[in-house]
Amino acid sequence: MKTALIIIVTILNYTTSLAANCSQPYYQCGGSSWNGLTCCTSGYSCKKFNEFFSQCVPSNNSSPDSTTKKITKKTTTATKKATTKKTTTKKTTVKKTSKITTTKKTATKTTNIIKTKNPSISNSSSLSNVNITELIGYASLNGGTIGGQGGQTYTVSNQSQLESALANNDKKIIIVDGIIKLTSDIIVNSNTSLIGANKNSGFTNGGIKMKNAKNIIIQNLKFSYCLGSNKDCINAQKSTNIWVDHCEFFNDRNHGKDYYDGLIDFTHASDYITISWCSIHDHYKASLIGHSDTNGNEDTGKLHITYHHNYFKNVGSRLPSLRFGTGHVFNNVYENIESSCVNVRMGAQALVENNVFLNANKPISTNLDSSQEGSVIQRNNDFGTTSNTNSITSVGTLNSVPYKYTVDNVNSIYKIVINNAGTH
Numbered sequence: 390m391k392t393a394l395i396i397i398v399t400i401l402n403y404t405t406s407l408a409a410n411c412s413q414p415y416y417q418c419g420g421s422s423w424n425g426l427t428c429c430t431s432g433y434s435c436k437k438f439n440e441f442f443s444q445c446v447p448s449n450n451s452s453p454d455s456t457t458k459k460i461t462k463k464t465t466t467a468t469k470k471a472t473t474k475k476t477t478t479k480k481t482t483v484k485k486t487s488k489i490t491t492t493k494k495t496a497t498k499t500t501n502i503i504k505t506k507n508p509s510i511s512n513s514s515s516l517s518n519v520n521i522t523e524l525i526g527y528a529s530l531n532g533g534t535i536g537g538q539g540g541q542t543y544t545v546s547n548q549s550q551l552e553s554a555l556a557n558n559d560k561k562i563i564i565v566d567g568i569i570k571l572t573s574d575i576i577v578n579s580n581t582s583l584i585g586a587n588k589n590s591g592f593t594n595g596g597i598k599m600k601n602a603k604n605i606i607i608q609n610l611k612f613s614y615c616l617g618s619n620k621d622c623i624n625a626q627k628s629t630n631i632w633v634d635h636c637e638f639f640n641d642r643n644h645g646k647d648y649y650d651g652l653i654d655f656t657h658a659s660d661y662i663t664i665s666w667c668s669i670h671d672h673y674k675a676s677l678i679g680h681s682d683t684n685g686n687e688d689t690g691k692l693h694i695t696y697h698h699n700y701f702k703n704v705g706s707r708l709p710s711l712r713f714g715t716g717h718v719f720n721n722v723y724e725n726i727e728s729s730c731v732n733v734r735m736g737a738q739a740l741v742e743n744n745v746f747l748n749a750n751k752p753i754s755t756n757l758d759s760s761q762e763g764s765v766i767q768r769n770n771d772f773g774t775t776s777n778t779n780s781i782t783s784v785g786t787l788n789s790v791p792y793k794y795t796v797d798n799v800n801s802i803y804k805i806v807i808n809n810a811g812t813h
């Protein structure tokens with residue numbers, strides 16, 4: 390019943406600051422560059438999230454601990470199928486599996502993995518500097534995304550410890566302490582939170598993969614120079630309920646466009662994804678959602694993704710490139726974008742609102758690079774110094790989304806995003 394209540398979604402059609410008044414719930418009510426009203430409607434109070442952002446939240450619901458309510462017991466066939474498929478995948482890479490097993494024994498013997506019982510990701514003080522933000526967007530639907538909340542905590546600082554922690558198929562929280570140079574891409578399994586211990590924690594030289602996985606949080610991690618087998622920093626296939634938050638992604642632009650591949654790619658009917666507060670820079674092809682014009686049978690009706698409060702800088706394209714899916718792109722900053730930004734194609738639809746584009750070529754397009762167009766509703770975007778080269782050939786019907794969210798005023802978004810996106 391609780392699940393049902395949570396899944397019942399409220400379609401809220403927020404208007405922007407012009408219509409602001411104190412009767413709007415979840416409205417921004419403060420922050421260093423905020424010039425709007427600071428009052429909240431009755432039953433709501435103004436909660437400070439950081440120096441730049443305060444928001445009206447229900448008075449008795451101001452703790453992020455409320456996400457605990459989203460825990461759901463899922464015994465769906467989809468999950469069972471996922472488990473079976475994962476086993477198959479492991480079998481086909483026998484060499485890798487045996488390596489992991491060996492490493493596991495070593496790591497367990499040296500007992501340097503720190504285990505803690507019943508930790509809670511909601512307790513930011515137990516996770517050093519991580520500022521827990523509220524999950525907003527498509528990853529909050531379909532039962533929600535809580536990662537390994539309530540599971541065992543492991544702290545890892547090298548690849549063998551990480552692989553050993555991931556060998557546990559139960560829910561778990563893995564704290565990554567420092568930058569780990571990966572010798573291969575790492576497979577992250579279901580019900581896992583992978584969280585950086587501080588602002589300089591994460592991975593270099595390789596990336597992470599998810600396949601047939603469900604319910605994963607990737608938070609406060611730096612990814613760079615991802616040159617594993619996929620050449621992606623995050624590569625997810627057939628995976629659902631993934632939240633990527635407060636991460637940083639970068640490679641370089643000194644090599645060709647195809648030397649690296651994607652930074653955050655979701656393909657093969659992945660679904661219910663949120664990418665928030667990430668800093669994504671110095672790269673060519675950033676975020677591919679739906680990999681091929683010919684994959685419509687698998688992807689149509691899937692690939693629901695939200696991007697909010699991300700800072701895209703010095704990137705070539707794919708911010709995102711969205712085929713067949715449904716995208717909500719709000720409160721992001723695009724700066725120095727060479728080829729194109731939001732590229733919606735093959736029947737995909739997107740709502741693109743309250744973003745800032747600075748020196749960004751082709752902010753929004755629906756007719757680029759594919760045989761069929763996509764559709765977009767755009768509103769309240771600031772195209773700044775960008776000469777408006779939008780190419781919206783089809784205006785869609787996606788003018789609201791089935792979850793609660795607040796849009797920040799486009800005039801304050803640049804400062805909010807550049808000061809808060811990325812790791813802490």
Ligand SMILES: *[C@@H]1O[C@H](CO)[C@@H](O)[C@H](O)[C@H]1NC(C)=O
Binds near residue numbers: 411
């Ligand atoms: C205040 O906002 C609410 C909710 O958006 C709206 O219904 C109401 O008309 C607004 N009132 C004024 C005076 O603008």
Ligand SMILES: *[C@@H]1O[C@H](CO)[C@@H](O)[C@H](O)[C@H]1NC(C)=O
Binds near residue numbers: 437438440809813
């Ligand atoms: C995290 O949030 C706290 C309080 O909201 C704020 O004071 C602090 O500056 C934030 N930390 C970072 C690194 O942004």
Ligand SMILES: *[C@@H]1O[C@H](CO)[C@@H](O)[C@H](O)[C@H]1NC(C)=O
Binds near residue numbers: 432449
């Ligand atoms: C929180 O507030 C709502 C609405 O005012 C109320 O129905 C609910 O009982 C309150 N919950 C708690 C735990 O106080």
Ligand SMILES: *[C@@H]1O[C@H](CO)[C@@H](O)[C@H](O)[C@H]1NC(C)=O
Binds near residue numbers: 558604
């Ligand atoms: C993840 O956790 C859910 C809820 O406890 C459980 O039903 C599911 O089987 C788990 N998934 C895997 C792959 O272990």
Ligand SMILES: *[C@@H]1O[C@H](CO)[C@@H](O)[C@H](O)[C@H]1NC(C)=O
Binds near residue numbers: 512513515
């Ligand atoms: C959060 O962690 C701190 C330090 O470990 C602890 O004192 C506090 O009781 C925890 N709070 C909650 C709500 O668990």
Ligand SMILES: *[C@@H]1O[C@H](CO)[C@@H](O)[C@H](O)[C@H]1NC(C)=O
Binds near residue numbers: 501
């Ligand atoms: C990983 O780190 C642990 C703890 O510091 C150490 O004992 C172990 O030798 C390291 N393993 C590798 C392969 O570096």
